[in-house]
Amino acid sequence: MAKIKIATDWLAGCAGCHMSFLDIDERIVQLLDAVEFTSSPVTDLKHPPKEGVDIGILEGAISNTHNVEVAKQMRERARFLIAVGDCATFGGVVAMRNLCGTDAALRRAYLETESVCGGVIPDSQELGKPLEMVTGVDSVVKVDLFIPGCPPRADAFFYALSELLAGRTPVVLPPELFLYD
Numbered sequence: 001m002a003k004i005k006i007a008t009d010w011l012a013g014c015a016g017c018h019m020s021f022l023d024i025d026e027r028i029v030q031l032l033d034a035v036e037f038t039s040s041p042v043t044d045l046k047h048p049p050k051e052g053v054d055i056g057i058l059e060g061a062i063s064n065t066h067n068v069e070v071a072k073q074m075r076e077r078a079r080f081l082i083a084v085g086d087c088a089t090f091g092g093v094v095a096m097r098n099l100c101g102t103d104a105a106l107r108r109a110y111l112e113t114e115s116v117c118g119g120v121i122p123d124s125q126e127l128g129k130p131l132e133m134v135t136g137v138d139s140v141v142k143v144d145l146f147i148p149g150c151p152p153r154a155d156a157f158f159y160a161l162s163e164l165l166a167g168r169t170p171v172v173l174p175p176e177l178f179l180y181d
């Protein structure tokens with residue numbers, strides 16, 4: 001039987017959700033019998049292949065124009081899209097920027113922080129332009145499943161993928177998976 005293809009990518013986040021995914025430990029061997037990881041930010045192939053994947057996983061908030069492009073590309077290439085973590089679900093800690101506004105946050109981070117000498121606000125065509133508001137992924141693309149948490153527990157990742165591999169679509173995760181350390 002053909003393996004289920006999975007691609008992951010990240011937006012504005014801290015990589016913690018990807019690290020938590022890896023915390024499924026030896027169960028990843030069990031998963032690898034049934035799935036093929038085609039791309040991720042930590043592999044040679046960074047973005048989902050043009051021919052598409054069965055499951056796309058996005059970590060991180062929508063914070064800049066580059067995040068929008070990456071989210072749309074994953075949506076176009078993934079039949080089922082999972083938003084993992086609080087940042088991808090509703091903006092998470094990245095959305096704290098909304099409290100003061102993007103310009104004030106950039107000034108504070110790059111010009112006014114006490115340790116900064118001769119700071120410059122980054123501005124390059126290679127970087128996305130910051131958006132006025134930080135949001136979850138579903139503000140720009142349709143999301144099929146949310147796995148909240150900061151980060152979500154490894155058990156939540158494993159549960160969701162196991163259900164999908166069994167042909168079931170989890171709509172709400174079991175309450176015991178919403179316990180956070």
Ligand code: SF4
Nearest residue numbers: 013014016085086087
């Ligand atoms: S939800 Fe938490 S762990 Fe995941 S990217 Fe955001 S800050 Fe990092």
